[in-house]
Amino acid sequence: MKGFVLAGTRSGIGKTTVSMGLMAAFENVSPFKVGPDYIDPSFHKFMTGNKSYNLDLFLMGEEGVKYSFSKHQKDISIVEGVMGLYDGLGNSLDNYSTAHLARVLDLPVVLVVDAIGKSTSIAAEVLGYKNLDPRVKIAGVIINRVSSEKLYEMLKEAIEEYTKVPCLGYLRKNEELGISSRHLGLLQADEVQNLEEKKEMLKQEIKKTIDLEKIKQIANLNRTFEGEDIFKNLENLYNGLKVGVAKDKAFSFYYEDNLELLNKMGVELLEFSPIDDKCIPDVDVLYFGGGYPENYLEELSKNNEFKNSLKSFHEKGGVIYGECGGFMYLTKGIKTLDEKFYSMADLVDCSIKMTGKLLISRFGYVDLSYEKLTGRAHEFHYSTIDEVGNDKREFKLLKKDGREWLCGYKNKNLLAGYPHLHFFKNIDILKKILEGVKKCHI
Incomplete structure (x- = not known):
């Protein structure tokens, strides 16, 4: 087994660029990303x-990270870190950081440092x-x-001594090797021009200036890693259930483990596009994940045939679950920064307003309660709820510092809100959503 964590001393150090180059340079890589990020994994792929x-x-x-890491190993596992090596939730060393993750999986760390403005101090x-x-x-x-x-030789001498x-x-310092930034951190992979050329350029640069054989030696763990199948009891629990997953350029934020867990539970997944399709697929549940609906407002707003099909599904008691971008689409509409309003699905009695900046008061990890169930979630959005109607809010969200608020709008068998849920720590909530389907459909 081979594997290592690629970490940075801080955000913006260039670890994503280095990670992508190493992933391109090695063969049959199993890529991983520390944290809740949806963007970097699209580049990894x-x-x-x-x-x-x-x-x-x-x-x-x-147990969840051990299960996922064990299940998806290939010839070499490269785990890209998040923020700085020790940055996480609070100042404890058990703070869900990259370092904490490396300890849990017992993986070596390759640290990326910045040469700009440095001499011997880089050793400190x-x-x-x-x-x-x-322990790291x-x-x-x-x-x-x-x-x-x-x-490099001078900095190397100081570090090693x-x-x-x-x-x-x-x-080497080369602006052409980087990826342009945007409000969620990076452009999605399919939006970057000449990405194939960048990939080849990075690959060749890495091969010239980085010792891949040494990294292989570091990554040689001399052990196997087998995580327990913690979801064995869920296998085929919902055989025959069909779930439609919104997948297009407006909706692309899904944890791969979420989709694979649904498959393990016996669920058949069918992809659909709220931009291009004229009607919803023949399914029991519709799952609207996050993404960039604000960048495709005109296309989404004009597709009235699809919206009518969706409304009919909802009126007949169809189960709908939406998070973040998916939630935004399910509301009455979205108002842009220049006050232009675009009508959306109109199934949630509120509207959305783009803010142009991260809503920092709602950003980050939260504990979540839904009815008598508890779970964990993450929020990250550049919009806010504008006009609120009468739909009941079902999620109670609590941050570590004591701040709390309500979200998660409920309308018949529809549940939608800003929080992103990883199903591993929200199994009971996932089952509650799926069991909203009439038993005769399962």
């Missing part, structure tokens, strides 16, 4: 040809990351944005 899976200790629990930086938690195995360093080979951590190579 492009670089490797394999699906990328999130590893999130808060949303999935220790690496030493601090090494010593903060000795920092096995190597890659230096990013290096202006010359001579500078004062920290005893080996340098594995560098990536």
Whole structure:
């Protein structure tokens, strides 16, 4: 078994660029992403040809991340970290950070550091990351944005002399290697021009300046990793149930493990497009995930045939679940920054207003309660609920600092809200949604 975590000293260090380059350079990679991010995994898939899976200790629990990591191993597993190595929820070292994840999975860490403005002090930086938690195995360093080979050799000498951590190579400073940023962090993979060219350029750069053989040695774990099948009791529980999944350029944010868990439960998944299709598929449940509906308002608003089909399904008691972007689509409509209003599905009695900035008061991990059930979720949105009607709100959300609020609108068999749910820590809520289908349909 081979695997390692690629971590950064901070956000914006370039670990995503380095991760993509390494994923392209190695063969048969199983890519993973620490945290709740939906964007990076789409790039991982492009670089490797394999699906990328999130590893999130808060949303999935220790057994959940072990199960996913074990299930999806290939020749070499590359786990891209999130934020800085130790950044998580609060200042505990058990804070769901990249370092915490590396300890749980007992994986070596390759640390990405920035060369800009550095000399011997770069050794102090690496030493601090090494010593903060000795349980974290920092096995190597890659230096990013290096202006010359001579500078790299000087930085390498300082790091190796004062920290005893080996340098594995560098990536030169080159703006053409990066990916343009946008409000959720990065553009989606299918929106980046010339991504195939960037992939090949990154691959060649990595092969020239990074020691892949050394990384293979570091990644050689000399063990097998088998996570317990924690969902064995759910196998084929809903045989015959059909779930339609909204999948197009407006709706693309789904955890791969969520979809695979539904399959394990016996559910048949059918994809549909609220932009292009004229009617909903013949299913028992409709699942509207997150995405960028705000970027396709005209197409979504004009597709009245689809919206009429959706309304008919709802009126007949069909089960609908929506989160974040999917929730936004299910409301009366969305108002843009310039106050232009676009009508949407009109199944939730409220409307949405784009804000142009992250709604920081609702951002991040939350504990969630729904009726008598409890779970965990994550919020990240650049819009807010504008006009609120009479639909009852079912989710009570609580942050670690004590802030709480209500979301999760209920209308007949429809449930939708801003929170993103990873099903691993929300099994009872998932079963509650699926069991809304009349028993004769199951």
